[in-house]
Amino acid sequence: MGELTHLTGLTREELGRYVEGLGEPAYRGRQVFAALHRRRLRSFEEMTDLPKSFRARLAESATASTLKVESRYVASDGTRRYLMKTSDGLPVETVFIPEERRDTICFSSQSGCPLQCDFCLTAKLGLLRTLAAGEMVEQIIVALNDAYGVGAKTPRGTNLVAMGAGEPFLAFEPLMKALRVMADPDGLFIVPNRVTVSTAGVVPKIRELARVPDRPHLAISLAAPTDELRDRLMPINKRWPLEELLAACKEFEQSLRPGERFTFEYVMLDGVNDSDAHARQLANLLNRHQLRAKVNLIPHNPAEGLPYRPSPEERVQVFKAILESKGVRAFVRRPRGRDIYAACGQLAARTSVPAAADRPVQIQT
Ligand code: SF4
Secondary structure: OOOEHHHHOOOHHHHHHHHHOOOOOHHHEEEEEHHOOOOOOHHHHOOOOOOOHHHHHHHEEEOOOOOOEEEEOOOOOOEEEEEOOOOOEEEEEEEEEEOOEEEEOOOEEEEEOOOOOOOOOOHHHHHEEEEOHHHHHHHHHHHHHHHHOOOOOOOOOEEEEEEOOOOOOOOOOHHHHHHHHHOOOOOOOHHHHHHHEOOOOOOHHHHOOOOEEEEEEEEEEEEOHHHHEEEEEEOHHOOHHHHHHHHHHHHHHHHHOOOEEEEEEEEOOOOOOOOOOOOOHHHHHHHHHHOEEEEEEEEEOOOOOOOEOOHHHHHHHHHHHHHHHHHOOEEOOOOHHHHHHHOOOOOOOOOOOOOOHHHHHHHOO
């Protein structure tokens, strides 16, 4: 398997050149691209419109899929979590969140994560490996096929969020490549405007994204309004402290074009970062940097092994009111899929879920 080229990670042009290298005309590349991304087929055998001999030759040097779905969990709110394995046996998790107007797929950029955010279960895995572009694209294909059937048209639009396991900006190159592949109108046709990438604060990449023409929306996970607290909750802060991070955020905000979204995320931890004083410090910090971006308040998703509880609803509301009284736009985000460990910060390749959740189901994708 290691020697095989994963075709799902190639752009249409690259795939054209690849099949030409096998002595085939370029249109065969376009056919394979459509089979992989528009028809969402995950094996050459299913591409029955291609000559058998060509499929056999492809199979000698390439593969259409590398991820193996180990299990699927369905939450009481309809959220689905997929636990998959890479060809080298590492866990990859993806979450499908059905919503009224459009579905959201939360995908992983790394297996595990090297950052040690103290409130996140994924951090416990450490970094296992950064995923390749094809492994990111394939997660979307698996989730769409499971939700709607192989290759079936999706009834609603699809939003993507790179908020699963991993720090997306430590997977910058493969991530941007995956976004290019998925934006192709002859394939999945999910354009960057439908994608949000969340970073813990990798400052050089925020600056780099500010110069990218076709780019996803950006979210910055803050979690604390002071360096002292943020050093503890998100140790990446020791490398890029708040002043430096927010200066880069300002630069990014100034580069925004109409229709682009830029937000801050603030996980609410009971008794840790949710006091009135924290709210005032946060508002002052954003105002001092003249940042207009809105703040999403996210009640923490508890999990065994994490020493935090979510802030009570009324605390969240008071915190929100203080931010708003100081001119900061704030919203509360509803947690999804908590009962199957599919919510933010809960992805840690768990194979057991509380009894109340549905049993894992084996699926065909
Ligand atoms: S919150 Fe995100 S960046 Fe932080 S450890 Fe978890 S997966 Fe990594």
